[in-house]
Amino acid sequence: MLKPIAKILLCAALPLTAEAALWFSDQPPDKRLMKDMKRSHGGHVFMENEVYVKQLWLRKGESLMESAYAEPARTDFKLVDTKQVLSVPDTLESGGHSAIRFKMPDEGYYNAYYSERSVENGVLKVDAAKAEILKHNCRLGHNYDRALVNPNRWRDAPLDIVRLRLPDEDFHTRIRSGNLLKFLVLHQGRPAAGAKVRLETQKGWINVTRTDAEGVASFQVIQDNFPVEEDEAERFVAKPAEKEAAGAEKPADKRAGKKDGLQTEDGEPSKWQANKEAGEHAEHKGDHSEHKEAASRWGGDRREDHFLVRVDYQTDEAGSYQGQAYDKIHYSAAMTGSYAPNVQVSQSKSLGLIYASAGFLTVGVGATAYRRRRIKPFKEVDFDER
Amino acid sequence: MNVKATIDRIDVRRFRFWFQLFAFAFLVYGGWLAVDLGNSLPTFACGYNRKGTAGVCYLLPLQHQLAQPWSQLFSKEGLAVLGGFALFLLWFLVLNKAWCGFICPLGTLQDWITGLRKRFGLRYSSYSDEQFAKLTWIKYGLLLVVIFVPLLIGGHFLTHDWGTAYCQLCPARMIIPLFNGDFSQWKIDFSSTGRMVLTALGMFIAGLFLAGSFLKKRFFCFFCPMSAFHYIFAKLSLFKLKKEGSKCTVCGDCYRVCDLQIKPIADDVISQDILKDDCILCMKCVAACPEQGALRVDILGKTVFESTKDGFAKRMGMEDKQ
Numbered sequence: 001m002l003k004p005i006a007k008i009l010l011c012a013a014l015p016l017t018a019e020a021a022l023w024f025s026d027q028p029p030d031k032r033l034m035k036d037m038k039r040s041h042g043g044h045v046f047m048e049n050e051v052y053v054k055q056l057w058l059r060k061g062e063s064l065m066e067s068a069y070a071e072p073a074r075t076d077f078k079l080v081d082t083k084q085v086l087s088v089p090d091t092l093e094s095g096g097h098s099a100i101r102f103k104m105p106d107e108g109y110y111n112a113y114y115s116e117r118s119v120e121n122g123v124l125k126v127d128a129a130k131a132e133i134l135k136h137n138c139r140l141g142h143n144y145d146r147a148l149v150n151p152n153r154w155r156d157a158p159l160d161i162v163r164l165r166l167p168d169e170d171f172h173t174r175i176r177s178g179n180l181l182k183f184l185v186l187h188q189g190r191p192a193a194g195a196k197v198r199l200e201t202q203k204g205w206i207n208v209t210r211t212d213a214e215g216v217a218s219f220q221v222i223q224d225n226f227p228v229e230e231d232e233a234e235r236f237v238a239k240p241a242e243k244e245a246a247g248a249e250k251p252a253d254k255r256a257g258k259k260d261g262l263q264t265e266d267g268e269p270s271k272w273q274a275n276k277e278a279g280e281h282a283e284h285k286g287d288h289s290e291h292k293e294a295a296s297r298w299g300g301d302r303r304e305d306h307f308l309v310r311v312d313y314q315t316d317e318a319g320s321y322q323g324q325a326y327d328k329i330h331y332s333a334a335m336t337g338s339y340a341p342n343v344q345v346s347q348s349k350s351l352g353l354i355y356a357s358a359g360f361l362t363v364g365v366g367a368t369a370y371r372r373r374r375i376k377p378f379k380e381v382d383f384d385e386r
Numbered sequence: 387m388n389v390k391a392t393i394d395r396i397d398v399r400r401f402r403f404w405f406q407l408f409a410f411a412f413l414v415y416g417g418w419l420a421v422d423l424g425n426s427l428p429t430f431a432c433g434y435n436r437k438g439t440a441g442v443c444y445l446l447p448l449q450h451q452l453a454q455p456w457s458q459l460f461s462k463e464g465l466a467v468l469g470g471f472a473l474f475l476l477w478f479l480v481l482n483k484a485w486c487g488f489i490c491p492l493g494t495l496q497d498w499i500t501g502l503r504k505r506f507g508l509r510y511s512s513y514s515d516e517q518f519a520k521l522t523w524i525k526y527g528l529l530l531v532v533i534f535v536p537l538l539i540g541g542h543f544l545t546h547d548w549g550t551a552y553c554q555l556c557p558a559r560m561i562i563p564l565f566n567g568d569f570s571q572w573k574i575d576f577s578s579t580g581r582m583v584l585t586a587l588g589m590f591i592a593g594l595f596l597a598g599s600f601l602k603k604r605f606f607c608f609f610c611p612m613s614a615f616h617y618i619f620a621k622l623s624l625f626k627l628k629k630e631g632s633k634c635t636v637c638g639d640c641y642r643v644c645d646l647q648i649k650p651i652a653d654d655v656i657s658q659d660i661l662k663d664d665c666i667l668c669m670k671c672v673a674a675c676p677e678q679g680a681l682r683v684d685i686l687g688k689t690v691f692e693s694t695k696d697g698f699a700k701r702m703g704m705e706d707k708q
Contacts, residue, residue: 038458047463138450139466143422346577352589355574356560359593367511367601 021063021310021334022070024056024112024131029069030095041171042134045104052104056112056131057097063200064308064336069097073116080154082108082135104135107171108148113157119324124317126158128333136171144171153186159195159331160186161311164216174304177223177342184216185311187331191215195313201339202305217311225305225341303340310334393690394697398673402487406494413491414565416440426473428616429485430492432562434553434571443558444474445532445612449550452536459540475619482623483616483661486607487668492558493607499599500645511601512647521608522664528552528611547580552611554584557595603645607666617663626684627667631655633680640671640681651681673701 026043028034037044046053061067072091077100079089089102089112104110115128132151136144149169151162164182166173175181181199185192197217198208203224211217311333318327412421413431415438423431423441433442451459451467458464478485486493503510513521535551538544553559560571574589575581598605607613634655641652646664651671654660660681661667672681675693682692699705 038463138425138447139470141422141424143420341577343575343577347573347575349569349573352573352585355586355589356572356593356596359590359595360597361593362590363594363597363601367597371511 019062019312019332020060021067021308021332022058022060022114022116022127022129023067023308023334023336024114024129025059025067025069025336026054026056026131026133028055028095029057029097033095041136041138042104042110048103052135052137053101054104054110054133055094055099055101056133057095057099058114058129063204064202064306065204071098072114073118076115078113078154078157080111080113080152082106082110082148082152084152086154104133107136107140107144109134109152111152111154113154113160115158117321119321119326122326122328124319124321124326124329126329126331128157128159128331130157130161130333130335132163132335132337134171142171146170155189157186157333158188159192159311159313159333160189161309161333161335162186163335163337175221175337175339177221177225177339177345179221179339181219181221181337182216183211183218183309183311184214185211185313186215187313187315192311192313195311198310198312199307200310201307221307221339223342223345225303225339304338305340306336306338308334308336390689391694391696394692394694395700396691396697397701398669402668403497405488406497409489410491410494413440413489414438414562424473426470426477428474428478428612429490430556430558430562430612432491432556432558434559435563435566435568437568438563438566443612444470445556445615446550446553448474449532449536449552452533453539453546453549455542456540459537475622478616478619479623480625482620482625482627482667483613483665484625484667485616486610486613486666490612490666491562493604493666495561496599496604496606499596500603503600508601510603513602515649518647518649524609525611525614525663528555528609529614531555532611532615545578545580547578548584551584554581554588555591556588557592557606559588560592561595604666607646608664613666614663620661621659624686625667626659627661627665627669627672628658628682628684629654629660630658630680630682633677635677635680637676639674639676643670643674645670673697 028037034044036046038047040052042052042054046055058070058072059067060070075091077089077091079087079102081087083106089100091098091100093099094101100112102110102112110133112131112133113128115126118125149165149171151165153160153162162184164184166175166179183197185195185197187195191211192215193211193213195211195215195217196208197211198206199219200206201222201224205222205224207219209217209219313331315329315331316327317329318325320326413429414435417435417438417440421440425433425442425447426444427441428444430443431439431441433439433446447470448467451470454463459467481489500510532552535544535548539546539548563569563571572589573585575585595606629651631654636652636655638652641647641649644651645668646666648662648664650657650662651660669683669691672683672691672693675681676695676698677693678695680693682689684690
C-alpha cells in the first residue's frame with residue numbers, strides 16, 4: 001500500500017519532467033537498411049565510391065528510449081563541414097521517414113542542425129536538434145592535423161551545444177564512464193549562462209545542471225554499463241509464456257506503437273517497442289539482450305551506450321512570429337553522444353605483473369635447472385694397474 | 387683501396403650497433419617529430435606505442451582489415467586489403483629480412499639484453515637439433531593466428547573480443563610503449579573471456595620474452611610470425627644472401643656466430659640462395675667467414691658485401707699480428 005504512495009510522492013518531488021526533445025539519430029527506422037551500412041568511427045555510414053555518406057533521421061521524445069521518428073515541420077537543415085563551410089544537406093525519404101544525407105569526404109567533425117519554431121501561450125518555442133559526426137578512417141593514417149579534433153559550429157545557431165574535448169582527445173578517444181564531460185552552451189554565438197542542461201543515459205540515469213558564467217555545464221559520466229555474462233543475460237530473458245501473457249494484455253498499446261513510428265516496415269513493432277510492451281521483465285530483456293549483442297560483436301571495452309543532452313534557455317525577447325505575438329522565447333537544443341565503460345573497472349595491473357613474473361620465472365628457473373642437470377659431476381676413475 | 391674493399395673490411399658489429407640504435411630511436415620516438423611511415427611496415431614498429439611510433443607494424447592493420455565482415459572483405463572494399471599488402475611488400479622487397487636484423491625495435495632490444503648477459507659473464511643457451519626442428523614451426527602457427535582469427539571474426543564465428551589476437555600476445559605491445567613511459571598495456575583485461583585469455587597469455591609471453599632474451603640470443607625472433615611472413619616473399623626481394631658452396635670449407639664459423647642457430651648456413655654447400663626462414667640478415671655470418679667470396683650480400687644482383695680473407699683478418703684483429 002505504501003509503495004504506490006511513495007512512488008507518487010517521489011514523482012511529485014522530481015523537478016526533472018522533460019519536454020519532448022528533438023534530436024538526430026543515425027539508426028535507421030527500418031533496420032534492413034543496416035545491411036547496406038558500414039560501421040565507422042563516427043557511427044554507421046553508407047559508402048559511395050569509397051566516400052562515407054551519413055544519413056540522419058529526426059526523432060522526438062522525452063528521452064532516448066521514448067522517442068519516435070519525427071517528420072520535420074520545415075526544411076531548415078544546415079550542415080557545417082570540417083572546414084567550417086555552411087551548406088544545406090540533401091533531404092530524402094528513407095526507411096519510411098524523412099532523413100538528411102551528406103557526404104563526408106574530409107577527416108574531422110561534421111555538424112548537422114535543424115530547428116523549428118512555434119508560438120504557444122505567448123512564448124516562441126525554438127526547438128533545435130544537433131548532431132556532431134566524426135569522419136575518420138584509419139586507412140588514411142594518423143598523421144592528421146590535431147586541430148581537426150576541435151569542435152566546429154554554426155555561428156548563427158539559435159542555441160548550440162558544443163561538447164568540449166577531453167584532455168589529449170584524438171580521433172580514437174572514447175568518452176568513458178568517469179570522464180568529466182563539458183558542454184559549452186551558446187546562444188546566438190555567445191555563452192549562455194544559467195541555461196538548464198539535462199543529460200540522460202540510455203539506461204535512464206538523469207542529471208540536471210545549469211551552465212556557469214562561461215556557458216559551460218559539466219557532468220561526470222556515470223558507470224551504468226556493465227558487462228553481462230551469458231548466463232546472467234539468460235536470466236533476464238522473458239519466457240515465452242510471460243511474453244504472451246504480457247502481450248495479450250496490451251493489444252491496444254501495440255497499435256499505439258505503430259502510431260509513433262516505432263515499427264519496422266513489416267508492420268511489426270520494433271524490437272525495443274516490443275520489449276517495452278511485454279512489461280517489466282521484457283524491458284530487462286531489451287536492455288540486456290542489446291548489451292549481450294553489442295558485447296558479442298564489439299567486445300567488452302568497446303560496448304557503447306548513448307546519452308542525450310538537452311539544453312533549455314529562455315529570454316525575455318518580445319515580437320511576433322507568423323502573426324502570433326510572443327513576449328518570451330524558449331530555446332531548446334538536443335544532441336546525442338556515446339560512452340563506453342571505464343576500462344580500469346575491468347583491468348588488473350597487479351595480476352598482469354603476476355602473469356609476467358610467472359613467464360619470467362618459468363624460463364629463468366627452467367633454464368637454470370636444465371643447465372644444472374647437464375653439469376656432469378666429477379667422477380674419479382680408478383685404474384687397476386695391476 | 388677501393389670502396390668495395392673498404393666495405394668488405396667493415397666492422398659489421400659496430401656498424402650494426404649504431405644503425406640499430408638509430409633505427410630504434412627513429413621508430414620508437416619518431417612520432418614525436420610527426421614522422422609517419424604509414425601502417426604497412428614489415429617490422430615491429432608497434433602501433434600500441436601510440437604517440438612515439440613513426441609507423442605501424444603491418445600485422446596490426448592486417449588483422450583489422452581481415453576482421454571485416456566477409457560481405458565487405460570479399461567485395462570491392464576488400465581491395466583496400468590488397469593496397470595495404472602491396473605497400474608492405476614494397477617496403478619488404480627493398481631490405482628483405484634485414485628489417486629484422488637492422489631495424490626491428492624488438493630485435494634490437496633483444497640484442498641489447500644479450501649485451502647485458504655478456505656483461506654478467508653468463509653463457510648463452512642454445513637449442514638441440516631436435517628442439518630446433520620442433521620449435522621452428524611455432525612462428526607458422528602464430529602466422530595462422532594472424533590470418534585466420536580475424537577471418538573467423540569476419541565470418542561471425544568469433545567475436546571482436548578476439549580482434550588483433552596476435553597483437554594481444556606479442557611482447558612488443560607491452561615492451562615498446564615502455565620506452566615512452568607508457569605502462570598502460572601491462573594489464574589483464576577482464577572485460578570479456580576472449581580479452582582475458584589473450585591479455586593473460588600476452589603478459590605471460592612478455593615475461594618469457596624478458597627472461598628468454600637474457601638467456602638465448604634473439605629468443606623471440608625464432609617464434610616471430612613476421613619472420614615467417616617475410617620468408618614467404620623472400621625470394622622476390624632485391625636483397626639476397628648468397629653462398630658459393632665451392633669456396634666453402636664447412637669450417638662452421640658462420641654457424642657459430644649465428645644468433646638463430648641456422649645450421650644450413652655452414653652445412654649446405656649446394657644452395658646459392660642461402661637465406662632461411664629464421665635468418666634475420668644480420669650479416670654476422672658473412673663477416674665471420676674466412677673464405678674469399680664464400681658468402682655475400684647482393685642487391686639487385688650486385689655484390690655489396692662479401693666475405694674476404696682481408697676483411698676476416700681485420701675483424702679478427704689478425705692484421706696487426708701478421
